[in-house]
Amino acid sequence: MFAKDTAMIPPVLPTYNRAPLEFTFGAGSWLTALDGARYLDLGAGIAVNALGHAHPALVAALTAQAGQLWHVSNLYRIPQQEQLAQMLVDQTFADTVFFTNSGTEAAELAIKMARKYHYDKGQPDRTEIVTFEGGFHGRSTAAIAAAGSEKMTKGFGPLMPGFTQIKWADHDAIRAAITEKTCAVMIEPVQGEGGIRTVPDQCLKGLRDICDATGTLLIFDEVQCGMGRTGRLFAHEWAGITPDIMMVAKGIGGGFPLGAVLSTENAACGMTAGTHGSTYGGNPLGCAVGAAVLGIVGQDSFLAEVARKGALFAQGLESLCARHPKVFEAVRGQGLIMGLKCVAPNTDVVKAAYAQNLLTVPAADNVLRLLPALNIEDADITEALTRLDRAAIALEAST
Numbered sequence: 001m002f003a004k005d006t007a008m009i010p011p012v013l014p015t016y017n018r019a020p021l022e023f024t025f026g027a028g029s030w031l032t033a034l035d036g037a038r039y040l041d042l043g044a045g046i047a048v049n050a051l052g053h054a055h056p057a058l059v060a061a062l063t064a065q066a067g068q069l070w071h072v073s074n075l076y077r078i079p080q081q082e083q084l085a086q087m088l089v090d091q092t093f094a095d096t097v098f099f100t101n102s103g104t105e106a107a108e109l110a111i112k113m114a115r116k117y118h119y120d121k122g123q124p125d126r127t128e129i130v131t132f133e134g135g136f137h138g139r140s141t142a143a144i145a146a147a148g149s150e151k152m153t154k155g156f157g158p159l160m161p162g163f164t165q166i167k168w169a170d171h172d173a174i175r176a177a178i179t180e181k182t183c184a185v186m187i188e189p190v191q192g193e194g195g196i197r198t199v200p201d202q203c204l205k206g207l208r209d210i211c212d213a214t215g216t217l218l219i220f221d222e223v224q225c226g227m228g229r230t231g232r233l234f235a236h237e238w239a240g241i242t243p244d245i246m247m248v249a250k251g252i253g254g255g256f257p258l259g260a261v262l263s264t265e266n267a268a269c270g271m272t273a274g275t276h277g278s279t280y281g282g283n284p285l286g287c288a289v290g291a292a293v294l295g296i297v298g299q300d301s302f303l304a305e306v307a308r309k310g311a312l313f314a315q316g317l318e319s320l321c322a323r324h325p326k327v328f329e330a331v332r333g334q335g336l337i338m339g340l341k342c343v344a345p346n347t348d349v350v351k352a353a354y355a356q357n358l359l360t361v362p363a364a365d366n367v368l369r370l371l372p373a374l375n376i377e378d379a380d381i382t383e384a385l386t387r388l389d390r391a392a393i394a395l396e397a398s399t
């Protein structure tokens, strides 16, 4: 035993402000805490548990693969990876896919790929990437530089150069920001951490036009808003345009750590053998689970249900806002990526919801995020609205 008489720091590095909640069991949209209390989960591990907890098809895919083979190196062919890549290629704009273990790693590759593209096209000076205020792309040195907020970057300098943040969805600012040095524009079609801000379809179309006119690559970060969240497989499909490169993670593994970069053949032209790699990325276990998730979430009938449930939820949230104007101000989002712009501090609302055994997630801009399992039952939507109503009443009584 090492004697560490003076260490005050807990064994787990304290980078999170954790709620005093501990869960031992999950099924669908419900979690059971250590003391046996049941919680209705509208966070889904921050949009990760796309099919809720312990979905039988995912448990079956995971356990079947776990009994056969967990990991082999990318030095060899991995049929589970080839299958999932083919499924993604069949259902999206993409011609090719690289698998990662997280959204941050997907951001890293998206950035590298965009720079390498222009380098290989004989324009090595095109390295600047335009991003947006309130954006979130992960916690690596490149990803925090991309987002650029003081909260994430302070003390971690020198930051990786080459990122310009502009005002969210401001077209004149975008036009002005794109120069002969610009290599890509990177944007979340729906900002998650930034407070469930949906980029209007017209803006995404305009962005595509500007990128086409200037030879700039368009990168969509659909780590949070993709994989069925909005009622389409990917959020940008609503706007009828496609990116050159797209980052995916969170829901794609349904709870297993999995991410991906999807790309057109053109944008991926610089990524030849030896230019990028990952030890774990695309391992058989993750890809077997990913294929099971996409097999369900990718069905038109499933996505139509997400849209219907989202509309049902939003209707209830609108009337919640009307009944509690001192707590809630407005409803945001699309499908089952929803936000309640709060009047009361959103962290107080999260705590009031805990008291009703309801799990929600705060976001920037004083927003309460609601990201339930995509297969949440209608009865649980009703129950969630009842609990949010009680939480609002308790908040009103306390102020």
Ligand SMILES: *Cc1c(COP(=O)(O)O)cnc(C)c1O
Binding pocket: 101, 102, 103, 104, 105, 107, 136, 137, 138, 139, 188, 192, 193, 221, 222, 223, 224, 225, 249, 250
């Ligand atoms: C969560 C998130 C990331 C980072 O994903 P990690 O898996 O935490 O690395 C990147 N972009 C967006 C939009 C996210 O919501």
